[in-house]
Amino acid sequence: MNLSRTARAALWTALGAGLAVIYLPLAVVVVNSFNADRTFGWPPPGLTLDWWGAAWRSTGMREALWTSVQAALGATAIALLLGTMAAFAVQRYAFFGRQTVSLLIVLPIALPGIVTGIALSNTFHSVLGVPLGLFTVIVGHATFCVVTVYNNVLARLRRLGVSIEEASADLGADTFTTFRLVTFPMMRSALLAGGLLSFALSFDEIIVTTFTAGAGVRTLPIWIFENLFRPNQAPVVNVVAAALIVLSVLPIWLAQRITGEASRY
Amino acid sequence: MRRRLATFLHRHAGVRLSLLLSAPMAWLGLAYLGALAALLVTAFWSTDTFTGNLIRTFTWSNFQDLVTGEVYRTVALRSLGVAAAVTLIDLVVAFPMAFAMAKLASPRTQRWLVIAVLTPLWASYLVKAYAWRVLLSSEGILGWGYGLGATILTLSYLWLPYMILPIYAGLERLPNSLLDAAGDLGARPWRTFRTVVWPLTFPAVVAGSIFTFSLSLGDYITVKIVGGSSQLIGNVVYDNIGAANNLPFAAAVATVPVLIMLVYLSAVRRTGALENL
Amino acid sequence: MRSTPRRLSRTLTAVAALALAAACGSTEPTGTAAPAPGSSGFTPPKIEALQSLGAGEGQVNLVAWAGYVEDGSSDPKVDWVTEFESTTGCQVNTKVAGTSDEMVNLMKTGEYDAVSASGDASLRLIAAGNVAPVNTALIPNYADVFAGLKDRPWNSVNGVSYGVPHGRGANLLMWRTDKVSPAPDSWGVVFDPNSPYKGSVTAYDSPIYIADAAVYLMATKPELGIKSPYALDDTQFQAAVDLLKQQRTIIGEYWSDYTKEIQAFKAGDTVVGTTWQVIANLAQADQAPVEVTLPKEGATGWSDTWMVAANAKHPNCAYKWLDWIISPKANAQVAEWFGEAPSNAKSCAETADPKHCDTFHATDEDYFSKVYYWTTPIPQCLDGRTDVTCKDYAEWTRAWTEIKG
Numbered sequence: 001m002n003l004s005r006t007a008r009a010a011l012w013t014a015l016g017a018g019l020a021v022i023y024l025p026l027a028v029v030v031v032n033s034f035n036a037d038r039t040f041g042w043p044p045p046g047l048t049l050d051w052w053g054a055a056w057r058s059t060g061m062r063e064a065l066w067t068s069v070q071a072a073l074g075a076t077a078i079a080l081l082l083g084t085m086a087a088f089a090v091q092r093y094a095f096f097g098r099q100t101v102s103l104l105i106v107l108p109i110a111l112p113g114i115v116t117g118i119a120l121s122n123t124f125h126s127v128l129g130v131p132l133g134l135f136t137v138i139v140g141h142a143t144f145c146v147v148t149v150y151n152n153v154l155a156r157l158r159r160l161g162v163s164i165e166e167a168s169a170d171l172g173a174d175t176f177t178t179f180r181l182v183t184f185p186m187m188r189s190a191l192l193a194g195g196l197l198s199f200a201l202s203f204d205e206i207i208v209t210t211f212t213a214g215a216g217v218r219t220l221p222i223w224i225f226e227n228l229f230r231p232n233q234a235p236v237v238n239v240v241a242a243a244l245i246v247l248s249v250l251p252i253w254l255a256q257r258i259t260g261e262a263s264r265y
Numbered sequence: 266m267r268r269r270l271a272t273f274l275h276r277h278a279g280v281r282l283s284l285l286l287s288a289p290m291a292w293l294g295l296a297y298l299g300a301l302a303a304l305l306v307t308a309f310w311s312t313d314t315f316t317g318n319l320i321r322t323f324t325w326s327n328f329q330d331l332v333t334g335e336v337y338r339t340v341a342l343r344s345l346g347v348a349a350a351v352t353l354i355d356l357v358v359a360f361p362m363a364f365a366m367a368k369l370a371s372p373r374t375q376r377w378l379v380i381a382v383l384t385p386l387w388a389s390y391l392v393k394a395y396a397w398r399v400l401l402s403s404e405g406i407l408g409w410g411y412g413l414g415a416t417i418l419t420l421s422y423l424w425l426p427y428m429i430l431p432i433y434a435g436l437e438r439l440p441n442s443l444l445d446a447a448g449d450l451g452a453r454p455w456r457t458f459r460t461v462v463w464p465l466t467f468p469a470v471v472a473g474s475i476f477t478f479s480l481s482l483g484d485y486i487t488v489k490i491v492g493g494s495s496q497l498i499g500n501v502v503y504d505n506i507g508a509a510n511n512l513p514f515a516a517a518v519a520t521v522p523v524l525i526m527l528v529y530l531s532a533v534r535r536t537g538a539l540e541n542l
Numbered sequence: 543m544r545s546t547p548r549r550l551s552r553t554l555t556a557v558a559a560l561a562l563a564a565a566c567g568s569t570e571p572t573g574t575a576a577p578a579p580g581s582s583g584f585t586p587p588k589i590e591a592l593q594s595l596g597a598g599e600g601q602v603n604l605v606a607w608a609g610y611v612e613d614g615s616s617d618p619k620v621d622w623v624t625e626f627e628s629t630t631g632c633q634v635n636t637k638v639a640g641t642s643d644e645m646v647n648l649m650k651t652g653e654y655d656a657v658s659a660s661g662d663a664s665l666r667l668i669a670a671g672n673v674a675p676v677n678t679a680l681i682p683n684y685a686d687v688f689a690g691l692k693d694r695p696w697n698s699v700n701g702v703s704y705g706v707p708h709g710r711g712a713n714l715l716m717w718r719t720d721k722v723s724p725a726p727d728s729w730g731v732v733f734d735p736n737s738p739y740k741g742s743v744t745a746y747d748s749p750i751y752i753a754d755a756a757v758y759l760m761a762t763k764p765e766l767g768i769k770s771p772y773a774l775d776d777t778q779f780q781a782a783v784d785l786l787k788q789q790r791t792i793i794g795e796y797w798s799d800y801t802k803e804i805q806a807f808k809a810g811d812t813v814v815g816t817t818w819q820v821i822a823n824l825a826q827a828d829q830a831p832v833e834v835t836l837p838k839e840g841a842t843g844w845s846d847t848w849m850v851a852a853n854a855k856h857p858n859c860a861y862k863w864l865d866w867i868i869s870p871k872a873n874a875q876v877a878e879w880f881g882e883a884p885s886n887a888k889s890c891a892e893t894a895d896p897k898h899c900d901t902f903h904a905t906d907e908d909y910f911s912k913v914y915y916w917t918t919p920i921p922q923c924l925d926g927r928t929d930v931t932c933k934d935y936a937e938w939t940r941a942w943t944e945i946k947g
């Protein structure tokens with residue numbers, strides 16, 4: 001591209017500065033996880049490993065982490081299924097109301113979380129009479145996670161076209177075999193990317209969760225929320241966040257590798 | 266059996282389509298829209314003072330209060346302003362970043378840059394908001410204090426990755442040859458940007474803006490943490506349902522952000538943004 | 543009614559509610575003919591209290607505020623449940639509720655045996671017949687509960703006790719000693735529109751804070767005739783709201799959680815405003831130069847009650863739990879963890895910090911006589927007036943939105 005040297009330098013600077021802004025608060029989080037002050041007083045009056053110890057010993061935190069993983073896995077599984085189905089329908093068929101399907105899938109993420117939250121909690125509670133619990137959290141999360149899978153799969157299908165599948169059919173494979181041996185492998189990376197984003201969305205969601213979680217269900221964000229407001233305990237949440245930042249690199253990196261390699265299709 | 270089913274499906278596109286559409290439509294079209302409709306209906310009800318039960322009798326009173334109460338107008342406009350400001354800031358910050366990522370970085374670097382942008386999404390939203398509280402405190406590194414400005418800044422920070430990613434994806438899809446061609450035909454970078462890059466990435470930009478706009482419009486936690494004494498529409502909904510447990514009025518207030526988003530969505534629908542999220 | 547996360551996370555599960563129906567002129571509700579709950583003219587359904595204690599049923603299901611029933615999962619050192627389980631053989635299953643309304647709804651399911659109800663839930667539970675009177679003779683530790691907490695309007699009706707008091711606390715005035723002088727002894731310092739501390743004043747972010755303004759008005763504007771800060775008629779309510787709107791101009795930020803307030807006071811972003819004793823202690827422990835007082839006008843406060851379900855499946859274990867949670871040791875533990883005054887006088891000898899009871903004024907009845915405990919406002923005036931309608935909590939909530947602007 002014919003950008004001047006100055007323009008390139010300016011863009012690189014913008015990227016660098018942007019990343020610096022992104023990481024400055026995260027650095028504060030990491031430093032605060034060692035901050036001896038109980039309410040993250042700045043500058044830290046001293047450093048301590050106490051909070052890391054407390055986080056390690058906290059069974060409540062481990063339970064919350066496990067609840068969050070379950071919720072995110074459940075929501076992602078549903079999102080993968082529904083998102084893929086919808087994407088196939090919209091991309092491979094012409095039908096009346098095709099545009100509306102897209103709109104409908106985008107709607108749960110486009111409407112503010114508090115609206116989705118109270119709408120679902122009201123429905124569970126007064127209309128269906130379903131007691132709030134982990135199940136309702138999964139349903140709530142899946143609703144706004146479908147869109148991530150849908151869009152990834154849709155983009156992939158658009159790029160792929162149908163010729164390879166037709167070739168497979170011409171060579172005698174039936175609908176299921178074609179899907180298993182041809183279509184699915186080509187979509188794997190798109191599913192992974194969509195699934196990962198969906199997992200991340202669900203994992204850090206708090207507003208819809210607040211309204212759909214039963215009184216005993218504590219996801220990690222809810223646990224963090226509660227602990228921020230418990231005296232003596234607040235710094236523990238910085239430990240959790242710091243640990244999550246470090247741990248999160250792994251799945252993202254793996255996914256990136258797979259999608260990166262697969263995108264040669 | 267399987268073979269016969271496969272053949273049947275192969276011949277009947279309509280059946281295939283119905284099967285594919287049934288589950289997503291049942292979920293989103295029936296369950297989700299149904300839940301929204303039920304909420305809307307609730308907005309026309311009221312609650313009984315003594316028993317605390319819903320009174321399922323039609324009344325406009327919630328909407329009357331909403332429309333005549335000056336404070337709700339102020340809060341709605343303020344929330345709209347905050348959402349717009351956040352979206353604008355994120356756009357200005359994200360576009361050059363995404364451009365550098367997609368068009369200047371090598372494929373290997375690109376991969377790392379995407380990871381670098383995604384990573385903060387895993388650090389809890391609350392923890393990040395509190396980190397900004399620490400930064401903005403008068404004793405903190407920035408020391409700018411709290412208020413509406415602090416809320417806009419913090420929200421912009423929180424939702425920035427959601428703006429970068431779609432724009433990055435949009436720019437990545439934009440063939441380099443197109444930019445080169447524009448250059449070869451004598452267009453200066455600014456003109457190339459205005460006539461080629463911007464129109465082609467516009468759907469991606471809109472996609473990002475749906476995230477930043479709606480996430481800001483519904484937020485009630487960040488403003489509690491760094492907002493000083495201000496409140497947004499999310500707080501009004503939250504207070505009515507949480508503290509007073511007045512679902513009908515909360516539902517009536519909630520129609521405001523819903524209407525704003527529906528107008529926004531229908532305005533951007535034709536750009537194809539909905540498929541770029 | 544107060545809490546750590548609870549107040550903030552006062553979200554959700556909107557089903558039962560306090561309402562605005564009557565006030566905003568909507569259709570006539572079917573239930574308004576029901577008797578008014580409150581101090582006068584209110585007859586709870588006839589339910590018999592347990593007459594004698596039998597063997598434990600092996601388990602007990604509790605609905606509680608966060609921090610009231612700790613079994614060591616938050617912090618291994620914070621545990622007063624395990625010992626209860628091994629001594630009584632009653633396994634404890636806890637459901638932590640986020641709001642008073644959630645508590646009421648959970649109790650209506652009939653799956654729970656006991657609940658730690660706040661002043662805004664207890665009367666509703668009694669009136670609806672969800673909880674039974676408590677036979678305090680079956681609770682040996684009840685004898686040691688402070689007299690000032692027994693037979694109060696939120697835990698008893700017509701002299702019949704409906705539960706045992708968990709603990710109590712007051713909403714105090716805190717200030718930075720290096721920035722605010724002279725030391726304030728009146729709420730006037732946070733309501734004066736020409737305050738020199740403009741922009742550094744804080745107030746509790748909840749509609750219930752309107753009662754704090756009412757307490758101030760009770761002392762400064764006797765002509766309004768406010769008898770209870772939770773029973774405000776139109777004029778009284780308007781006066782309180784006006785006062786708070788005026789206060790809004792000098793507020794730096796509203797607070798609703800420990801962490802936020804301690805941080806603001808330590809950094810000096812906030813120099814004066816309402817607080818809880820536990821916040822002051824934590825701030826002082828972190829070397830913040832702050833002091834607290836119970837201003838001369840009095841203050842608002844809280845006192846929660848453990849109640850037994852009318853249809854409890856495990857009534858014996860529930861009684862054992864009530865006795866346990868107000869036993870000297872457990873009551874001391876929960877009071878220290880939560881940061882409030884214990885309800886059992888003997889707990890003062892059991893606290894890890896020997897000065898806990900002094901710090902929290904546990905034995906100081908004079909101190910607590912100036913405290914107006916949180917009660918949810920309802921249209922039937924809680925102070926006994928029958929010639930006027932009082933503002934209910936839904937209206938308080940709307941007014942709060944208006945005050946914040």
